[in-house]
Amino acid sequence: MSISSPEEKPFQKVMKVEGVSKAFGGIQALQDVSFQIEAGHIHAVIGPNGAGKTTLFNIIMGAYAPDSGRVIYKEKEIQGRKVHEIVSMGISRTFQNVELFGSLTALENVLVGRHVRTRCGFLSAVARWPWVKEEEKAAREKALEILDFVGLKKTGHSRSVDLPFGWQRFLEIARALASEPQLMLLDEPASGLNAVETQQLGELLIHIKERGVTILLVEHDMSLTMAISNEILVLHQGRRLAEGSPREIQDNETVISAYLGKV
Amino acid sequence: MYKRLVFIAVIVLTGQVVSNPYDLQLLTFIGINTLLALGLNMVMGYAGQISLGHAAFFGLGAYTSSLLTIHLDWSPWLALPFTLVFVGIVAFLVALPMLRLSGYYLGMGTLAFGMIVFFIFLQWRSLTGGDSGLIGIPPLTLGPISFEFGAAPFYLVWGIVFLSFIVCERLIDSRIGRALRSLHDSERASAAVGINTSRLKVQVFVFGGVLAALAGFLYAHMVTFISPQTFDFLMSVKIVTMVVIGGMASVWGSLFGAALLTLLPEWLHVFAEYEMIIYGLILVVIMIFLPQGLTRGLLDIYEHFKSRRKTLPKSHEG
Incomplete structure (x- = not known):
């Protein structure tokens, strides 16, 4: 995992969002939103429901193209690119409602997360060249290491759908880490977690940050957000x-x- | 490894024991149907993309190779690679627009494709012989061996089934296999982890199509005459049924499903005109009691009895 701590590269912006607007029919989901994310920081986005947080995520991840404005990741414009290109450039995400691969084991979920960092295709899968076996072995080691990192080492062989909800959240973060992102987008990772799990989540996010990964966090849990964020962007309508x-x-x-609704 | 040796042993033993030509041909058809079910299982069972037009690729394989060998006097062995490539290209061109659809719409789209291909076989009389089909397709030969009658076609087909099993098992147990299964569970999440989902869907569709074309090639040169009815909509439904009954996302399920759907009509002949009713009834009963398919269902029953024998009082897990 690449380490780009703020000390090494002062003032570096990992992402710049410039004047992004997006409308759905008559509803202006985002209106001229600009902000910058400092490398190695946890940057939170908060706001009431319908403020445009999820739309912002979807635009950054390439699910929607913005009507206007630019999204710049490490000096490259990425708005309108395909999702898989954006992931291989080093951005990954989790979902507000956990979206795991239910019939796959926890380990396999993380292995799928390594998709963009491995390259075995149809023919090589059938041929099983020596490099394919090497790649598979390395991917497994990495996946186990990541499972261990999020505290799910022992659950590797359980089907993900059988895991308790809190663990599913952590597994989804593990899957997102597997692509070795430099920027992670987490969509309400604390929702549905109990107090203890939220505490563990906070610690995990700090650990991830310490590994040099920048985090863009959408969260409703204010005490968590206030405790771990470096900057907070507030969106409203x-x-x-x-x-x-x-x-x-x-x-x-x-x-x-x-x-408080008194604007 | 152990499973593969058993598989080979069963094939060889069956080929030695069964001598009745009718039974041998029936077993050979099970092999051909297994190839069809296996290809569709990759598309439907693993990747979760429904296809109701799989028989079209079966038919395209059979017709392409037949026409090349009848009209151009090609050797079937020369026609084979050409057939596979041609059907692969057709599958690719069909998949490009088709796999942008999902769910029922994909079902409708593939169904329409199957219909179109069927009507081409039926209506392009100058080329396909229309309703009466093509006759005089040369059988496969290799030196002195002819793969038309007896044990030779049986061994050939089951040898190919065996190889296809290995290919599919290797695919499933790889980065590609995991990606396919992830697509089945959540296309949104699979795209979000960086899988090029549209490309993967096209690839697996082409794979299934080529496997069906191979089955069509074997069928045409073994039976030596073909007509459109073999490749109609009902055949597509039958292949889907093989996959579902045998077990989605199970390589062995394809084999069981194909065997059952090939043998059932034979066994049910004794019921004469009630055949179709009994046939339907059996399928309904299997789907109600073994919704995961035969393979998973029988394994579950086996494990259930095994665990009950060990610890009688424990009936639920914690």
């Missing part, structure tokens, strides 16, 4: 309402009134 450190956001009058 598709617009950027405020941005700043957790302390600044907590003290921001506009944010408070938007959340």
Whole structure:
């Protein structure tokens, strides 16, 4: 996993979102949203339901093309590219409602996550060249290491659908880590978790950050968000309402009134 | 490895024991149907893409090779690679637009494709012989051996089934196999982890199509006459039934499904005009009581009895 700690590359922006707008029919989901993500940080996006957070994720991941604006990842424009290209460039994601491969084991889920970092195709799978066996072996070792990293070492051979919900969340993060991303997009990873699991999640995200992975986090759990984020972007009705450190956001009058519905 | 040796032993033993030409031909047809079910199982059972037009590839394989050997006097062995490549290209061209669909719409699309191909066989009389089909297709020969009657075609077909099993098992137990199964579980998530889902779907569709073309080639040169009815919509449904009854996402299930669907009509002849009713009834009963298919269902029953014998009082897991 590449380590690009902030100390080594000061001021480096891993991603710049510039003036992104997106409308669905008459609904303006995002309106001229701009922000930058510092490498090695946890950057949170918060806002009430319908603020445009999920749309933002889908645009970054290539699921939607923006109506206008640019998404720049490591100096390259990525808006409108195919999802699999974006993943192989080093961005990965998890879903708000956990989307695992239910009939596959936990280990296999993580192995599928390594898809873009392996290259065996139809013919080589049948031929089983020596390099294919090597690749498979290395992929398994890596997958086991990642399972261990998220604390699921012992569950490797259980079908993912049989795991408790909290573990499924962690497994999905493991799968997203398997593509060796430099930027991870996590869509409400704490939802459905109990207090203990949320605590563990917070620790895991800090560990991931320490491995040099930048995180873009959408989350409703405010105490978690405030505790681990470096910056917070507040979206409201598709617009950027405020941005700043957790302390600044907590003290921001506009944010408070938007959340309490007194705009 | 152990399973493969047993498989070979069973094939060789069956070829030695069975001498009745009718039974041998029936067993050979089971092999051909297994190839069809195996190809569709990769598309449907593993990758989760329904296809109701699989018989079209079976027919295209049979007709392409027959026409090349009858009209151009090609040797069947020369026609074989050409047939596989040609049907592979057709499958590719069909898959490109078709696999943008999903669910029922994909079912409808593939069904329409199957119909179109069937009507081409039926209506392009100058080329395909229309309703009466093609006769005088040269049988496969290799030196002094002819693969038309007796044990030779049996061994040839089952040898190919054996190889196809190995190919499929290797595919399934690989990066590609995992990607296919992930597609089956959640296409959204599979795309999100970086799998080029449209490309993978096209690839597996072509794979299934080529395997069906191989089955068509074997069928045409063994029976030496073909007509459109063999490759109609009902055949497509029959292949789907083989996969579902045998067991989705199970290589061995394809074999059991193909065997059952080939043998059932034979056994049910005694019921004369009630044949179709009994046939339907058996399929309904299997689907109700063994919804995972025969293979999984029988294994479950076996494991159930095995565990009950060990620990009688324990009836539920914690």
